[in-house]
Amino acid sequence: MSSFSRSAQQWATFARSWFLIDARMQPPGKIATMCSVRLQGKHKPIYHALSDCGDHVVVLNTKHIAFSGNKWEQKVYSSHTGFPGGFKQVTAAQLHLKDPKAIVRLAVYGMLPRNLHRRTMMQRLHIFPEDELPDDIRANLTEELPQPREIPRKLSEYTQEEIDAFPRLWIPPEDYKMK
Amino acid sequence: MAARSTLRSIWTSFAGLKQSFTGTSVNSLRRVNVPQISAIEGQIIEVPAGPPPPNPTAKCPIYRWNLQHKYNYTDVLLLSQFIRSDGGMLPRRITGLCLEEHRKIAICVQMAHRAGLLPDHKPKLPEGHVPKRPKPQLNRYLTRWSIDSVKPIYKSGLKWCKKRMDVGHPALKNNVRYGVKPLYIKH
Numbered sequence: 001m002s003s004f005s006r007s008a009q010q011w012a013t014f015a016r017s018w019f020l021i022d023a024r025m026q027p028p029g030k031i032a033t034m035c036s037v038r039l040q041g042k043h044k045p046i047y048h049a050l051s052d053c054g055d056h057v058v059v060l061n062t063k064h065i066a067f068s069g070n071k072w073e074q075k076v077y078s079s080h081t082g083f084p085g086g087f088k089q090v091t092a093a094q095l096h097l098k099d100p101k102a103i104v105r106l107a108v109y110g111m112l113p114r115n116l117h118r119r120t121m122m123q124r125l126h127i128f129p130e131d132e133l134p135d136d137i138r139a140n141l142t143e144e145l146p147q148p149r150e151i152p153r154k155l156s157e158y159t160q161e162e163i164d165a166f167p168r169l170w171i172p173p174e175d176y177k178m179k
Numbered sequence: 180m181a182a183r184s185t186l187r188s189i190w191t192s193f194a195g196l197k198q199s200f201t202g203t204s205v206n207s208l209r210r211v212n213v214p215q216i217s218a219i220e221g222q223i224i225e226v227p228a229g230p231p232p233p234n235p236t237a238k239c240p241i242y243r244w245n246l247q248h249k250y251n252y253t254d255v256l257l258l259s260q261f262i263r264s265d266g267g268m269l270p271r272r273i274t275g276l277c278l279e280e281h282r283k284i285a286i287c288v289q290m291a292h293r294a295g296l297l298p299d300h301k302p303k304l305p306e307g308h309v310p311k312r313p314k315p316q317l318n319r320y321l322t323r324w325s326i327d328s329v330k331p332i333y334k335s336g337l338k339w340c341k342k343r344m345d346v347g348h349p350a351l352k353n354n355v356r357y358g359v360k361p362l363y364i365k366h
Contacts, residue, residue: 178269
């Protein structure tokens with residue numbers, strides 16, 4: 001802002017901010033792209049790969065993540081322990097039940113650049129499976145990012161007036177028994 | 180007309196009913212607990228006639244209201260008019276839908292059930308039924324295939340021969356899109 005003093009402007013430009021993202025009912029890939037952009041610092045006009053301008057990102061509610069399609073059953077996460085016969089393949093559903101933070105963590109890890117900065121950027125990513133945050137992280141938060149996907153409303157969340165205001169499309173015949 | 184009214188009075192002889200021929204009517208069944216006799220009471224529920232459709236000469240209700248390519252699995256108010264209380268679709272000869280629209284609505288209803296948008300339209304389980312293994316509560320949307328029928332993709336192949344994961348349904352590919360991005364069905 002032009003009304004800031006020089007030192008305040010300098011601080012506002014180069015300070016590391018903390019972003020908050022709520023991942024409830026959101027696809028983990030879209031959450032991960034938002035995280036990776038802010039961890040690298042690509043949302044800032046002063047970005048440079050060597051200048052360590054990434055911010056911290058806190059992701060909440062990763063236990064309530066929503067995959068589109070049948071990815072819970074179809075998507076497979078593979079790893080190898082290094083020992084013979086150590087090739088493990090787990091579906092997304094099994095991995096999520098074992099560790100609710102793993103899917104978002106692996107998604108962000110795959111979207112960061114493949115260099116030595118990746119590990120430090122992952123250390124700046126903080127993932128929490130539920131709503132609870134430690135107080136020191138909560139004190140650091142500066143901005144909350146909007147959710148990428150609009151959550152559709154369930155039928156039980158509509159008020160009776162809205163249900164009545166919607167016109168009936170067809171008239172059932174008088175002798176038809178509706179169950 | 181007299182024969183019809185006597186038939187109706189026999190059929191609903193266990194309760195007093197208000198009959199009226201103005202507006203629309205919906206029949207619903209209810210079990211009445213009378214000690215030795217088990218009786219089913221039918222009630223004719225009156226629904227006031229709403230606004231007229233913009234295209235009254237069409238045969239299918241979706242075409243009558245010009246909603247052809249405009250609905251999705253999230254439009255639960257529309258989809259709930261074509262389902263029974265246990266979540267199944269009503270027959271086409273009753274609702275009057277044309278074949279393609281009936282199929283599209285059935286697909287959207289399936290996707291809405293799998294997304295958990297119709298929580299009150301579940302089938303009734305017998306009393307005291309306890310599921311053996313508690314099912315994992317995973318959120319999902321735009322699920323094309325049934326959950327138990329899908330196998331994991333252990334070998335997904337290289338980029339030119341990748342086994343893609345299906346999202347949404349090709350039957351809804353002609354839906355109106357207000358953004359620039361094309362419909363992305365194979366993820």
